Amino acid sequence: MTLRVGVIGTGMIGQDHIRRLTQVLSGVRVVAVTDIDQGRALTAAPEGAEVFDTPQALIRSESVQAVVICSWGPAHEEQLLECISAGKPVFCEKPLVTSEAAAIRVMDAEVAFGRRLVQVGFMRRFDGDYRRLKAVIDGGTLGAPLLYHSVHRNASVPEGLYTSDMPLNDTLVHDADISRWLLDDEITGVEVRVPRRSLRGKDLRDPTLVLLHTVSGALVDVEISVNIGYGYDIRGEVSCEEGVASLPNRPATVISDHHGIRQAIPEDWRERFIDAYDQEFREWIAAAGQGTATGPSTWDGYAATLVADAALRAVESGHLEPVRMRGKPALYGVPVAVAA
Numbered sequence: 001m002t003l004r005v006g007v008i009g010t011g012m013i014g015q016d017h018i019r020r021l022t023q024v025l026s027g028v029r030v031v032a033v034t035d036i037d038q039g040r041a042l043t044a045a046p047e048g049a050e051v052f053d054t055p056q057a058l059i060r061s062e063s064v065q066a067v068v069i070c071s072w073g074p075a076h077e078e079q080l081l082e083c084i085s086a087g088k089p090v091f092c093e094k095p096l097v098t099s100e101a102a103a104i105r106v107m108d109a110e111v112a113f114g115r116r117l118v119q120v121g122f123m124r125r126f127d128g129d130y131r132r133l134k135a136v137i138d139g140g141t142l143g144a145p146l147l148y149h150s151v152h153r154n155a156s157v158p159e160g161l162y163t164s165d166m167p168l169n170d171t172l173v174h175d176a177d178i179s180r181w182l183l184d185d186e187i188t189g190v191e192v193r194v195p196r197r198s199l200r201g202k203d204l205r206d207p208t209l210v211l212l213h214t215v216s217g218a219l220v221d222v223e224i225s226v227n228i229g230y231g232y233d234i235r236g237e238v239s240c241e242e243g244v245a246s247l248p249n250r251p252a253t254v255i256s257d258h259h260g261i262r263q264a265i266p267e268d269w270r271e272r273f274i275d276a277y278d279q280e281f282r283e284w285i286a287a288a289g290q291g292t293a294t295g296p297s298t299w300d301g302y303a304a305t306l307v308a309d310a311a312l313r314a315v316e317s318g319h320l321e322p323v324r325m326r327g328k329p330a331l332y333g334v335p336v337a338v339a340a
């Protein structure tokens, strides 16, 4: 069976996902697109796809079985609620939404519907290296995880468009989500420290150091540098009771010559996570074909939103800011046990 998909938002990642859904993956067809910039939607529409005037019309169309949301974060809530009310599986790029209240509205709607429909675009969970790292931790041979060091470095960010809050409410969500998933833990509080600014970052608060406290007592430190210059550098290292498991930046060809030993560095997230995005959609297509969703859920999007909110409070207060989650609905699985 071929899943008929409508894409909302045909900007940078929307176009990349349309390419993936039309040229890379099987069992799926993009039959509809829409964007507030109609010209962009027309250009991005693959052959045979209908261009809709509004997201609502696309979601309600009988030709669309499942929806991919790649619009800006503040637009996600309305589009997600429309998908849930239409009973259609939806892949939503991160962030799920941009406020706690909005996350709760989406969660309540999905819980009332009674079946998971929403998958959030936390693609790291589909990356082979992260999956191997998780398998080691879950295997238990290294004992309990105590510390997780997460490094998130971007070569650059668009000047003027990327603001000083965005390391905390746009970039950190990936590290927050992968920490919760790797450690099978929930975040209870956030501290933020701002070191000397990098001159490369111009007026931005950059870099930023974030400390995440968890239910189990494990700590996560996150370096976010968004103007590092040399490339896209994602790393992680888990210190456990009996050893350490590391995720270096994606292993690539190693060149040895008269300059020494060198390894290519990915340019950006598209290159580093290309296989993860493909796998994320493979699993989404399979689940959406069954009328449901898999992987990162509305609950995970809600958790990331709370962490981002706490991080923004923490950078202002200079203190540890609590993350207070509501009770976990059964639809999203078993709650994390509180440490003895």
Ligand SMILES: NC(=O)c1ccc[n+]([C@@H]2O[C@H](COP(=O)([O-])OP(=O)(O)OC[C@H]3O[C@@H](n4cnc5c(N)ncnc54)[C@H](O)[C@@H]3O)[C@@H](O)[C@H]2O)c1
Pocket (backbone or CB within 6 Å): 008, 009, 010, 011, 012, 013, 014, 034, 035, 036, 037, 040, 055, 070, 071, 072, 073, 075, 093, 094, 095, 121, 122, 123, 269
């Ligand atoms: N998972 C990842 O690694 C990753 C990477 C990049 C972007 N993203 C997320 O994807 C989303 C899009 O990012 P982008 O970089 O493609 O941005 P972009 O600005 O390039 O594209 C967004 C598009 O959405 C359209 N749009 C905005 N509001 C709309 C609405 N209400 N209805 C219809 N169209 C609307 C815009 O006109 C634009 O064409 C963001 O939420 C971003 O955080 C995720």
